[in-house]
Amino acid sequence: MALPTRRPSLPPAARNPFEFGRELSPDELVDRAAELDQLIRTIENADKLFLIGPRRYGKTSLLHAAQALAESRGIVVLRYDAERYESLDLLAEALLTGAARALAGPIDRTGDLLARVAAKLKPHVTYDVSNQQLSLSLGIERNTATELPILADVLDTVEKLASNAKRRVAVILDEFQHVVEERGAAAERQIRAVVQRHRHVGYIFAGSATRLLADMTSDSGRAFYKLGARLFIGPLPAEEFKAFLDAGFADAKLKSTPEGVDAILELAEEVPYSVQRLAHACWEMLRVEPARQLDRDAVNAALLQVLMQENPAYTQLWNSLTQVQKRAAKAVVLERGLALQSADVSRRYRIPTASMQKALGALDRRGVIREEALVGRVRWRLEDPLFGAWLRMAQQL
Numbered sequence: 001m002a003l004p005t006r007r008p009s010l011p012p013a014a015r016n017p018f019e020f021g022r023e024l025s026p027d028e029l030v031d032r033a034a035e036l037d038q039l040i041r042t043i044e045n046a047d048k049l050f051l052i053g054p055r056r057y058g059k060t061s062l063l064h065a066a067q068a069l070a071e072s073r074g075i076v077v078l079r080y081d082a083e084r085y086e087s088l089d090l091l092a093e094a095l096l097t098g099a100a101r102a103l104a105g106p107i108d109r110t111g112d113l114l115a116r117v118a119a120k121l122k123p124h125v126t127y128d129v130s131n132q133q134l135s136l137s138l139g140i141e142r143n144t145a146t147e148l149p150i151l152a153d154v155l156d157t158v159e160k161l162a163s164n165a166k167r168r169v170a171v172i173l174d175e176f177q178h179v180v181e182e183r184g185a186a187a188e189r190q191i192r193a194v195v196q197r198h199r200h201v202g203y204i205f206a207g208s209a210t211r212l213l214a215d216m217t218s219d220s221g222r223a224f225y226k227l228g229a230r231l232f233i234g235p236l237p238a239e240e241f242k243a244f245l246d247a248g249f250a251d252a253k254l255k256s257t258p259e260g261v262d263a264i265l266e267l268a269e270e271v272p273y274s275v276q277r278l279a280h281a282c283w284e285m286l287r288v289e290p291a292r293q294l295d296r297d298a299v300n301a302a303l304l305q306v307l308m309q310e311n312p313a314y315t316q317l318w319n320s321l322t323q324v325q326k327r328a329a330k331a332v333v334l335e336r337g338l339a340l341q342s343a344d345v346s347r348r349y350r351i352p353t354a355s356m357q358k359a360l361g362a363l364d365r366r367g368v369i370r371e372e373a374l375v376g377r378v379r380w381r382l383e384d385p386l387f388g389a390w391l392r393m394a395q396q397l
Helices: 033-044 061-074 086-103 107-119 147-165 186-195 208-219 238-251 256-267 272-288 295-320 323-334 344-348 353-365 385-394
Strands: 049-052 075-083 125-126 133-138 167-175 201-207 230-232 367-373 377-382
Touching: 033 049, 033 061, 033 201, 049 061, 049 208, 061 075, 061 167, 061 201, 061 272, 075 086, 075 272, 086 125, 086 133, 086 167, 086 208, 107 125, 107 133, 147 167, 147 186, 147 201, 201 208, 208 230, 208 323, 208 367, 238 256, 238 272, 256 272, 256 295, 256 385, 272 295, 272 385, 295 385, 323 353, 323 377, 323 385, 344 353, 353 367
Parallel strands: 049 201, 049 230, 075 167, 167 201
Antiparallel strands: 125 133, 367 377
C-alpha cells in the first residue's frame, strides 16, 4: 500500500512586511520623512496646511503617523474623515464630542463649560458610566442651510476649549473636498473667516481631489488663497521603493531579482498602495515556494492571484458603468491616458469628443480615474492600476 506523499513543510511563520489596507505607523512609512516633518511642524506651530494627493498614495497613513507623533508630544489631535459623514452637522457633532472629551476637563464641569463657550449650539451632554465616555448632541436646528454655520461654530468652540485648557490642539480633516465642493465659495469664505483667527489650533486640510484643492489654494480670487502652506504627495522615488522591496524579501530569506522588483513597480504603476498589495502577494507566494525566485513570471503569477481575489469587486464596478464609460475606461488603459479627446482616439473608440469629455468626468467623479498634470499636457490615470490589469485580462485588451 503506497504511503501518502508528505507535503513540504512551510518555513516558520514570519510577518509579511508589505502592509496594505490599514493605516501605517511612523516607522512603517517608506521615504516620507520630509513630509511627516512638515506635518508635525504645522501641528506644533498651530499653522494651517493643505495636504493634497491622489488616493492610494499613502496620505491617510501619513496623517495617522503625524497624529501618533504629535500625541506622543502631548498635543491633542482631532482627526476626522469628512467623507464618512452624511452631512456637515454630523461631522461637526463628532468633532465637538472629541474636543469635549479631550479638553473640557472633569465631567461634572463639562456641561457648564460647553454651555458657556458653545451657547449657540445648545449642546446636550450625557455620560455613559459603562464605558466612562461622554456623548454630545446639538440642540440647534439642523438642516441644509444651517450645517455649514454649525461646523464653523464648532471650529470656533474648539479654539475656545483649547485656550481654556491651555493645550496645543490640531484639527485634521481628511477628504476635505467633501466640506466645500458642493457648497462652493460660501463654504470657503466661512471656514477661512473662522480658522484664520485661531491661535491655539493648527489645521491640516487633506484631500484627494487634487485639481479642486490645487485650484482652490492657488487662485488669488478664492478664500483659501495663501491661508496655509501646500504639501503635494506624489509617487515615491523608484530607487527608494526598490530598496524597500529588496529588503522586505531579503529579511525573510526570499530570493528577489532586479527584474522582479521592476515588474512589481511597473505593473502597480508605482502607486504605493498597489505596490504594497502586489508585493504582499509575491511575498506570500515565495514563502510557500521558497525555492522560487522573484522574477517577472513570479510577479505575473502573483498578480493573477490578486486579480482573482478582486474579480467580484472589479466585475461589479465594470457592470455599473455605461457603455460609453466602458469605452472611455478602455481608452484610458490602452492610450495611457493621453490625448483622449483627439479625433483619432474618438474614432478608434467610437465616442464623440463631447461624449468622451462627459464620460471622463463621470469616471473622475466616481473615483475610477483621476487627472494628472504633465509638462504641457494632461494625462488620465486609473485610481487603481490593478483594475487596469484586470481590464486587460477580462476584456482581452
